[in-house]
Amino acid sequence: MSDFGLFGGRSWLNAAHQGPLPNVAIEAARKAIEQKASPNLISDDSFFSVPHRLREALANLIGASPEDIILGNSATYGLDLLANGIRWSAGDEVLLVDGDFPADVFPWLVLKARGVSVRFIKPASGVVTAEELRGKMSPRTRLFCTSWVNSFNGHAIDLQAVSNVCRHTGVYFVLNASQGLGAKCLNMTDFSMSALTCCGYKWLCGPYGTGFCWIAPDLRESLQVNHGYWLAMQEGGSLAHMRDYSLRSDLHARSFDIFCTANFLNFMPWTASIEHILAKGTKRIEEYDDELISYLIAELRRTNFQVVSPEDRASRSAIVVVTAHERQVNRAAAVLADSGVDIAVREGNLRFSPHFYNSRWDIDRAIDALFKVQR
Ligand SMILES: Cc1ncc(COP(=O)(O)O)c(C=O)c1O
Structure with a gap:
């Protein structure tokens, strides 16, 4: 308990809504504010070191390579990258779960104009089983997206069984880990996943407006997302010389990051929260x-x-x-x-x-x- 504040004497049993900042994250947020109050304290190097440290911590958290971590601001950020980046064909179908959180639904619904349809699986119990998923798939199914843990009933899916169905059928499996990760362990090497997305402000105890996603490298490289973010292009260099306009092709997941990737006020405390979770x-x-x-x-x-x-x-x-x-x-x-x-x-x-x-x-x-x- 001493790692956190006293919550005004209240019992906060609501991490599924917002996780509180641990004391180390409050300290980090204070430092970020001090730096902005006296901008001479913001070093050029920190524009690279802040996202670097967060990426490393998130990679440790899920047993992935930092090169594959995309920094975002929400769970939706990763879903939006996929929905807008996948090369869809008219008639493609996305399978979703009736009763899931709306963040898992809207990014795909807006694809209607591109000829992509959405079909819902109505689970008999709280979440979709591997059998229900297999039974609902059609030759048109390209992608299945679900929450790991359902926000409204607390059911967790059988990750192994569901990911296996998608692997065997060649359907992209997209997992929203927002209500699981932080309370439950997850190692990417144990499952066959196409993508994982997660917000940072619930069980990962980060500020609101944080999130990340992991996309399997072959899927990521096939996405039609053209981000030309000047700061990403400086990676490994410095701010002293930035007018080299050559396009980098070695940025891996970094080229999909949300812009203003140093985002000191949010990412410094969030990094401290994740490092705290890892240390615990x-x-x-x-x-x-x-x-x-x-x-x-x-x-x-x-x-x-x-x-x-x-x-x-x-x-x-x-x-x-x-x-x-x-x-x-x-x-x-x-x-x-x-x-x-x-x-x-x-x-x-x-x-x-x-x-x-x-x-x-x-x-x-x-x-x-x-x-x-x-x-
Ligand atoms: C399963 C799930 N996904 C996503 C979110 C929030 O989405 P975003 O971070 O995109 O605002 C919530 C919030 O309650 C959630 O329960």
């Missing part, structure tokens, strides 16, 4: 979060609220959604807030999302509030 150990955080979830689910069973999220380890996540009659949900949200517990109300349900800065004490506080509602 991603496996340890996953185990800690999972233990909190076991405790939360066990305690929720004592209440009148019904757990919507899966309870088995393989399909659950650090998001636990509970439901009740609408009036009871609204009253519970108000009582939780009055009791100093912050959760989210999403799609008529209560969503709890504890993370490694929480303790059983926060869970007890939430459960006490739910019992007050029942009285």
